[in-house]
Amino acid sequence: xxxxxxxxxxxxxxxxxxxxxxxxxxxxxxxxxxxxxxxxxxxxxxxxxxxxxxxxxxxxxxxxxxxxxxxxxxxxxxxxxxxxxxxxxxxxxxxxxxxxxxxxxxxxxxxxxxxxxxxxxxxxxxxxxxxxxxxxxxxxxxxxxxxxxxxxxxxxxxxxxxxxxxxxxxxxxxxxxxxxxxxxxxxxxxxxxxxxxxxxxxxxxxxxxxxxxxxxxxxxxxxxxxxxxxxx
Amino acid sequence: xxxxxxxxxxxxxxxxxxxxxxxxxxxxxxxxxxxxxxxxxxxxxxxxxxxxxxxxxxxxxxxxxxxxxxxxxxxxxxxxxxxxxxxxxxxxxxxxxxxxxxxxxxxxxxxxxxxxxxxxxxxxxxxxxxxxxxxxxxxxxxxxxxxxxxxxxxxxxxxxxxxxxxxxxxxxxxxxxxxxxxxxxxxxxxxxxxxxxxxxxxxxxxxxxxxxxxxxxxxxxxxxxxxxxxxxxxxxxxxxxxxxxxxxx
Numbered sequence: 001x002x003x004x005x006x007x008x009x010x011x012x013x014x015x016x017x018x019x020x021x022x023x024x025x026x027x028x029x030x031x032x033x034x035x036x037x038x039x040x041x042x043x044x045x046x047x048x049x050x051x052x053x054x055x056x057x058x059x060x061x062x063x064x065x066x067x068x069x070x071x072x073x074x075x076x077x078x079x080x081x082x083x084x085x086x087x088x089x090x091x092x093x094x095x096x097x098x099x100x101x102x103x104x105x106x107x108x109x110x111x112x113x114x115x116x117x118x119x120x121x122x123x124x125x126x127x128x129x130x131x132x133x134x135x136x137x138x139x140x141x142x143x144x145x146x147x148x149x150x151x152x153x154x155x156x157x158x159x160x161x162x163x164x165x166x167x168x169x170x171x172x173x174x175x176x177x178x179x180x181x182x183x184x185x186x187x188x189x190x191x192x193x194x195x196x197x198x199x200x201x202x203x204x205x206x207x208x209x210x211x212x213x214x215x216x217x218x219x220x221x222x223x224x225x226x227x228x229x230x231x232x
Numbered sequence: 233x234x235x236x237x238x239x240x241x242x243x244x245x246x247x248x249x250x251x252x253x254x255x256x257x258x259x260x261x262x263x264x265x266x267x268x269x270x271x272x273x274x275x276x277x278x279x280x281x282x283x284x285x286x287x288x289x290x291x292x293x294x295x296x297x298x299x300x301x302x303x304x305x306x307x308x309x310x311x312x313x314x315x316x317x318x319x320x321x322x323x324x325x326x327x328x329x330x331x332x333x334x335x336x337x338x339x340x341x342x343x344x345x346x347x348x349x350x351x352x353x354x355x356x357x358x359x360x361x362x363x364x365x366x367x368x369x370x371x372x373x374x375x376x377x378x379x380x381x382x383x384x385x386x387x388x389x390x391x392x393x394x395x396x397x398x399x400x401x402x403x404x405x406x407x408x409x410x411x412x413x414x415x416x417x418x419x420x421x422x423x424x425x426x427x428x429x430x431x432x433x434x435x436x437x438x439x440x441x442x443x444x445x446x447x448x449x450x451x452x453x454x455x456x457x458x459x460x461x462x463x464x465x466x467x468x469x470x471x472x473x474x475x476x477x478x479x480x481x
Contacts, residue, residue, distance in 0.1 A: 047378050069382040075375040079397050079474040092385035092393055118474055138383065 014040070014198040015052075019191060023058055026165070026173045026210060028187030030180065032230060035198045037176045041146050044174065045069045057142075068140035070148045074131040076119040082106060083115035086133045098137075105133040109163060125156035132160070136167055143168055145175045149182065158214060161185055165211035180226040184219040185212045192229050201229065264444040269451065272444035279433065284452055286429040290346055290418040291460065294353020298410060301354065302361025303403065309362070310369040311391070323362060331355045332420050339425040349421035349429070356417040360409040368402025369395050401475050404468045411464045415457045430456075 014036050021027045031037050042048040044055055046064050055063055076085045086105060087097040106115050109129040119127055128149060135143060149157045149164075157179075165186050177183050183190050184206055192201040204222060206212065212219045246266045252258060253265040260268070273280065305323070308315040335352060342348035372395045380394050422431025430453045437445040469475075 042378075045378075045382050047381060065384055067382060069379065071375055071379065073375055075373070075379050077376065077394075077397070079400075079472075088379075088393075089383040092380055092383045092389045094386075094389060120474065120476055 014193075017053070017198070017200060019200055019203075021172055021174055022189070023172050024170060025188045026168065026175065026186055027189045027191060028175045028177055028183035029191045029193060030177060030183050030226060030230065031193035031198065033178065035193050035195075037193055038146055040193070041069075041144050041174065041176055045144050063142065066140050067142045067144060068135045068138040070131060070135045070143065070145045072147045072150060074119070074124075074127040076127055076130055076134075078119050080119075081115065082111060082117050082119070082122070082130050085119065085130055086137050088134060089138050102133070102137055105136050106130070108136075108167060109133045125152055125160060128152060128160060129163070132164060132167065141172060143171045143173045145173065147176055147178065150177070150179065157182070158185075162211040169210075180223045180230070181214070181219070183226065184222045185214065186210055190222070190226065192226065194230070194232075261441050261443050264447060268444045269447040272442070273448040273451065276445055276448060280430075280448060280452055283428050283430050283433045283449070284456065286346070287415070287418055287422065287431065287453070288456060290349040290421070290429065291353060291414045291456075293346070293350045294357055294417055295410060295414050297350065298354040298357025298414070299361050299407060302358045302406065302410070303365055305358070305362045306365035306369060306403075307391075309366050310395075323359060326355075327359050331417065335420050335424040338421065344425050344427050349418045349426065352421035353414050353417035356413045357410040360413070361403070361406040364406030364409070365399060365403040368399030371402075372398045400472055404472055404475075407468065408461070408465060411461050412457070415453065415460070419453065 017040070029037055029040070039048065043050045044063065045067055047069075057063060057066070076082075077088065080088070083099070083102055083106065084091070086102040087099070089095075090097040103112075103115060106112060109132055111126060111129055111133070114122065114126070119130070122130065128151075131148070135145075145164075149160055152160065161182060162185075175183070175186060187206060188210065190204040190206065192204075193199070194201070204225070206222050207218050208216060249263075250266050253260075253263055264272075305319060309319055310316075331352065334355065335348075338348040338351050342351060376394050376398065377390065380390050385393070418429070419431040419434075422429040423435055426432040430449045433449045434446050437443070437449065
């Protein structure tokens with residue numbers, strides 16, 4: 001990402017923002033509310049147009065069609081059963097749905113036997129796992145996540161974090177979160193966005209393979225450091 | 233007990249009605265008692281049956297075409313800004329004219345037959361369907377649209393798989409209102425000029441001071457309207473299985 005800028009109602013959200021997300025890495029982006037994290041992610045997802053700047057992949061190609069997006073809410077279609085929600089992308093693109101692969105994904109997120117359930121019949125954690133399976137079904141090399149687990153309780157969140165880290169290994173992931181613990185458990189690199197207009201701090205690396213244990217010393221140490229940086 | 237409640241309401245209503253006629257000094261040509269209405273209902277069952285069929289046909293045809301046109305208009309308005317600019321003011325204006333005032337014209341233009349009544353019904357059904365459905369189509373959850381966009385959905389696929397299903401509950405509200413008002417359209421049409429139908433029976437019975445027959449026709453019409461509403465409501469609930477009622481009913 002080079003020289004990205006965004007304005008909202010004439011106010012500059014960020015200017016000259018540049019950073020790299022190394023291929024195959026899990027990068028967590030932190031920052032206080034309203035700093036422009038979601039805007040940044042939406043620009044990368046192609047949902048908003050930046051005022052200036054460009055985003056390029058390392059192979060020189062465009063990002064469009066190679067990005068999967070997971071939002072703050074699960075956004076499951078209430079009229080579609082779990083399995084159909086997972087295969088939504090195929091339906092929207094007019095492709096033949098791959099039922100077996102979708103079933104396998106539901107099994108991997110621990111929802112075997114629930115493929116016929118409507119979203120209203122599932123708990124918040126289950127719904128978010130269906131959304132995760134739907135994201136994985138897209139088989140996109142780049143996955144953007146905007147606080148996908150923030151609405152879940154702490155235990156459910158910790159479980160789904162581990163699941164996400166496992167299932168998304170190999171993908172290039174940019175995760176927005178306001179939870180330093182989540183960032184430290186999942187991220188290979190951590191970035192902090194703060195200030196007006198927002199600037200990025202130097203990348204922080206956490207040692208050890210992901211998902212890291214909740215009581216891992218490096219996780220706890222980095223978490224403290226991040227809290228300090230965010231509260232400044 | 234819950235199932236008996238409507239029945240008890242009806243029984244109490246009939247009892248009060250009977251008592252008013254029996255002990256009040258209401259002349260029979262103004263208010264016949266429930267038994268003579270029931271008598272007329274039985275004696276004139278053939279006449280009432282065939283005329284009910286006429287009215288029912290008019291209502292069903294009106295509902296079908298009114299809903300179809302209303303749904304198409306809503307899709308047109310939402311899909312095309314040009315259509316919205318030109319069609320929306322016309323729609324709103326059309327509601328400013330009382331449809332009942334148009335009834336004599338419609339009968340003059342389209343005759344005493346079924347067509348003018350179906351048209352009346354279409355006129356009263358069209359607007360609630362269009363307004364509700366268009367509203368629903370416009371209020372699609374932005375998160376769903378964003379998601380569909382990142383999945384490279386075409387505008388048509390977006391409409392078919394996201395916007396239309398998401399707007400179905402709003403469409404159902406419109407259809408419920410339409411079902412409730414459809415009999416009004418048909419009956420008004422029959423009052424102004426017809427050769428058959430429950431409204432025609434009522435007007436004729438009224439002129440001949442056969443008030444019991446008039447009440448019998450009214451009872452059949454009420455039962456028809458209620459039955460139709462209950463049926464449509466039940467069908468919509470089944471079709472929209474995912475919509476949860478916040479009142480728990």
